[in-house]
Amino acid sequence: MTGHDGGKRRLSPRQPKKGDVIIHCGHLNVDGHHFFSLPGGDRNVWFVRPDGTRGEAAWIVACDDCWRAADGNPAAIKIHGDGIWNNDDPILYEGPTE
Numbered sequence: 001m002t003g004h005d006g007g008k009r010r011l012s013p014r015q016p017k018k019g020d021v022i023i024h025c026g027h028l029n030v031d032g033h034h035f036f037s038l039p040g041g042d043r044n045v046w047f048v049r050p051d052g053t054r055g056e057a058a059w060i061v062a063c064d065d066c067w068r069a070a071d072g073n074p075a076a077i078k079i080h081g082d083g084i085w086n087n088d089d090p091i092l093y094e095g096p097t098e
Helices: 064-069
Strands: 021-024 033-036 045-048 054-057 059-063 081-084
Antiparallel strands (some): 033 059
16 A cells, blocks of 8 residues: 555555554654554553553554654553544554655
């Protein structure tokens, strides 16, 4: 798939789907995020909220600052919340942004 950037980059075949649970760094209001899903898409990340309830997420989402602070390691991203993805439009591109 070719993206909306004039064909310079290709859309990733893996995209979050409406209803997928995401966990995130807490900076959803900034531009430029990194998305990470487990290989194969059939395994999820389990987490426990501060109130003790448990959840299961399909994606980890981090802003660029948090991604760099974690040295690109999804396991080192400081998670500050979870949510439900509410979009079905493809938004993720393959490879670097440069």
